[in-house]
Amino acid sequence: MLMCRDLARIASDYIDGELGTGKVMSVKMHLLMCGRCRSFIGSLRASIELMNAHSSQQLDEDLVRRIDERVSESLNARRSGNDTSDP
Amino acid sequence: METTTHQSDDDILITGLKSGNQGAFREAVRLYTPGMMAVARFYLDHASAEEIVQDCWVTVIDAVQTFEGRSGLKTWLHRIVANRAKNHLRKTKREVNADFSEALDPDLAARFAPNGRWATPPSLKTNESAQALMENGALSDCLDRHLSALPETQRSALMLYEAHQHKSDDVCNILDVSASNLRVLLHRARQKIFLMVETFQETGEC
Numbered sequence: 001m002l003m004c005r006d007l008a009r010i011a012s013d014y015i016d017g018e019l020g021t022g023k024v025m026s027v028k029m030h031l032l033m034c035g036r037c038r039s040f041i042g043s044l045r046a047s048i049e050l051m052n053a054h055s056s057q058q059l060d061e062d063l064v065r066r067i068d069e070r071v072s073e074s075l076n077a078r079r080s081g082n083d084t085s086d087p
Numbered sequence: 088m089e090t091t092t093h094q095s096d097d098d099i100l101i102t103g104l105k106s107g108n109q110g111a112f113r114e115a116v117r118l119y120t121p122g123m124m125a126v127a128r129f130y131l132d133h134a135s136a137e138e139i140v141q142d143c144w145v146t147v148i149d150a151v152q153t154f155e156g157r158s159g160l161k162t163w164l165h166r167i168v169a170n171r172a173k174n175h176l177r178k179t180k181r182e183v184n185a186d187f188s189e190a191l192d193p194d195l196a197a198r199f200a201p202n203g204r205w206a207t208p209p210s211l212k213t214n215e216s217a218q219a220l221m222e223n224g225a226l227s228d229c230l231d232r233h234l235s236a237l238p239e240t241q242r243s244a245l246m247l248y249e250a251h252q253h254k255s256d257d258v259c260n261i262l263d264v265s266a267s268n269l270r271v272l273l274h275r276a277r278q279k280i281f282l283m284v285e286t287f288q289e290t291g292e293c
Contacts, residue, residue: 003203009190012274018255036208043211047281052249053221054230060124063137064116067144071112074145078107 002026007037011044097160104151116144119161122251123168129243129262130172130183139171162257165247169261185240187268192278211285226284229293233283237276244272 007030013019014027031038100118103111120140127136146167154163176183189196198207221227234242240262247258248269259269287293 004205005191005196005199005203008195008199009274012277013270016273018270036205039211040205040209043209043285044277044281046211047284048249048277050220050284051230051234051245051277051280054227054234059117059121063124063140064120066137067116067120067141068113070141071116071144071148072109074148075107075109075112078148 002030004030004034004037004040007031007034008040011041015041015045015048097156101151101154101156101160104147105154107148112144112148115160119164120144122161122247123164125243125246125251126165126168126261127172128239130169130176135175136172139175140168143168143171161251162253162261165251165253165257165261169263173263183240183263185238185264185268185272187264187271190271190274192275192282194282195278209281209285210289211281212288220284225291225293226287229283229287230280232293233279237279241272241276241279244269245276248273 007014007027010019010023010027014024019027031041100111100115104115123140123143124136127139130136131139143164147164150167154160158166198205200206237245244258244262244264247253247261248255253261255266255269258264259266262269264272283293
């Protein structure tokens with residue numbers, strides 16, 4: 001018999017479809033009877049969505065600028081090739 | 088599996104990178120640096136990770152000539168970063184510290200009665216869509232704080248799996264973890280985010 005705590009432990013595996021058929025059946029049986037766990041699975045799903053909506057916004061502009069500078073220096077050095085005596 | 092759109096977008100970008108086009112590099116740097124940082128941070132502290140990622144981009148200028156496109160550009164870049172980061176870790180004789188022993192977050196585990204049923208059931212209301220919730224600036228800031236507070240290993244696993252949509256096999260390969268350990272990292276991170284959103288919704292505080 002699957003208890004709420006057991007379900008909480010494997011909730012991500014259930015959401016991601018990583019559980020075997022037998023386990024999925026017992027999770028579904030439990031969810032039919034347990035509103036609290038239905039609410040937990042729904043909330044965990046919502047948290048994942050929220051995070052996905054959020055994390056796509058992150059970009060460290062300062063790091064990007066430093067990389068752009070280094071890449072552009074290297075590209076220019078290659079472009080000017082060996083025809084300059086500068087180090 | 089990458090979608091066709093991504094493949095053709097990648098193809099145009101790769102042609103630009105191979106010809107040393109500065110604009111193509113700028114675009115690729117913006118597109119792929121966050122994921123590369125997530126990989127590097129799994130293994131290294133922030134400063135070393137930034138250094139490795141910068142070095143990788145300079146390496147890519149030449150290395151992209153030999154890129155054959157068998158894996159997607161993103162996966163290829165992430166593997167380069169992972170290899171460099173692992174080498175760096177080996178040189179500094181350090182190891183990745185991660186706890187794979189328990190899939191349940193201690194704060195969540197404390198909410199169950201000894202008989203395994205909820206003692207403090209979830210109170211999060213999920214009737215608002217994620218997008219609507221994100222328009223709450225305070226929640227967005229709070230999410231930032233909690234994401235930064237996650238152990239690096241959990242955060243990297245989460246970023247690569249969710250935000251960068253790698254397949255599990257790819258993440259395991261790039262982060263050098265077993266499939267079951269990846270599941271633990273992902274689940275632990277998600278529970279932390281769940282607990283944070285629940286508290287925020289209940290109290291209005293981060």
